[in-house]
Amino acid sequence: MASLVVRCVFGPRLYRLYGKGEIRGHDYEANRLERHSDTVVKWVNFFWNVGWYMSPGIGLFLYRRGYFCPEGLLSLAKFAGSILVLLFGAVCVRGIGRLSNPEYRQFLKILHDASVNNSPNAKKLLSQYDFHFKAWPVDFRWDELENDEKKTRLLSKSHKSRGLVEHVKGLPCQVLSYILVHTFGRRMIYPGSLSLLAGAVGPMLLQGRAKLCEQHNGIRAKLLARDNNEIDTMFVDRRNQKEHFNNGNILVVCCEGNAGFYEVGCMCTPLEGGYSVLGWNHPGFAGSTGVPYPVNEANAVDVVMQYAIEKLGFKVDDIVIFAWSIGGYSATLAAMNYPDIKAVVLDATFDDIVPLAISKMPNSWKGLIIRSMRDYFNLNIADQLCQYPGPIRLIRRSKDEIITTEEGVISTNRGNFLLIKLLQCRYPKLMTEESISVLNTWLSVPDTITQLSISTSLELDESECLQILQSYVEENSTSYPMLIGDDLGRDMKMKLVLFLASKYLGDFDSTHCTPLPASIFALPWSLDEEFLIYDGEN
Structure with missing residues (x-):
């Protein structure tokens, strides 16, 4: 009985009992003793956190008020002591309230079994509860x-x-x-x-x-x-x-x-x-x-x-x-x-x-x-991304206000720089000054229609780009860096860079914090898969 009392006093907060199938879930209903005493504990914790973040200002205020002297420090100690007594009393009353609640006692039994026995069945029963995660056993x-x-x-x-x-x-x-x-x-x-x-x-x-x-x-x-x-x-x-x-x-x-x-x-x-x-x-x-x-x-x-x-x-x-x-x-x-x-x-x-x-x-x-x-x-995300050799898809928010260095200016979106650094790492011989300049122009426009007009002005043909890439891969491999470009002209390099940029980057007309729709989320384009499809069509 004594151990149960101690566990009720120091046990975790219980939030909800989950429903499965026809069983409906419901929030845990604390009785009055637990509810009111827990409110006191929450408020003490809240003011402690506020005080911690504002401690430099509070310290300066107390210093100017003359509390940094023996008498002042004694007054502060008495105040802190009274808060601790209040907190201790609230925790004990909360424990009494939990002890009188059958639902909480049942939860404590399941938590104890899961923590001590660590059996799959006990863990399964415990998963029906939502409670303070500190008490959750390690899985x-x-x-x-x-x-x-x-x-x-x-x-x-x-x-x-x-x-x-x-x-x-x-x-x-x-x-x-x-x-x-x-x-x-x-x-x-x-x-x-x-x-x-x-x-x-x-x-x-x-x-x-x-x-x-x-x-x-x-x-x-x-x-x-x-x-x-x-x-x-x-x-x-x-x-x-x-x-x-x-x-x-x-x-x-x-x-x-x-x-x-x-x-x-x-x-x-x-x-x-x-x-x-x-x-x-x-x-x-x-x-x-x-x-x-x-x-x-x-x-x-x-x-x-x-x-x-x-x-x-x-x-x-x-x-x-x-x-x-x-x-x-x-x-x-x-x-x-x-x-x-x-x-x-x-x-x-x-x-x-x-x-x-x-x-x-x-x-x-x-x-x-x-x-x-x-x-x-x-x-340095770009540096780490360049060390990954697999398929990558970047999604840029055209109205992003967080990762732009100038708000409202899409050319300063740092996602642009992430794409450029990735292409420089994977296709170094294609990323000439002229190619990067064209790519920056393409990235600086806010809509896909204008991007398409830039590609059209260069007479970009996707099938032609794929043929060139496929020829390189057949003679070499799909491993990076791909040293394609030595035998290509200036215009062809620019076309390939825009083609690759369109495959790696997708635009979403939204601000930074808007949830991404599932229709925008897609697995990345891959050279290997592209060539399989391309060969099948030919």
């Missing part, structure tokens, strides 16, 4: 695979190392960079990691999880990454539903944006397309623990990929990685470490965070911004 660990510790992992290239003299001279800037990144910098890059934001969107996340679990039979799981961060995931399996979903054997792994969560994020797009889908939250987002620094992102997406392959049983070449916005960083990390995946689809993604960071901050901060980003958040 998969990064070190479950043999010799995984010896696996070589590729990371984004770091900045050029500095010599001793340069390091000493730059020490003041280094300190400023550290402060900038670890105060508001990281929170500006990944606002979804703010607990205040998570609290504000909490009801939406609960509704999103309920929809995924009840309507799509989603399976929630906790993964333990290499750095001991716990990663919150949701999997929708459609492999055995071929009569309804033709794409169920393909798994789409979704990487969300900087304020996106799988509950309400880009998972909905491949779900509408009939694919099996695996979503996950960045470290520090919603149920995931940690902070979304680049190395933590690398560890998180790696354990997600391991889970998809080893636990869920998908073949590597049946996995597509789909990312929105800054999720392209995690997606390309996974792609270059798992080069045999089926494809990569990047929606509203940029090439490098540095130009975007510079455009959002005062010009006088330029040097500090460059140093800070390169040292701590070197999100």
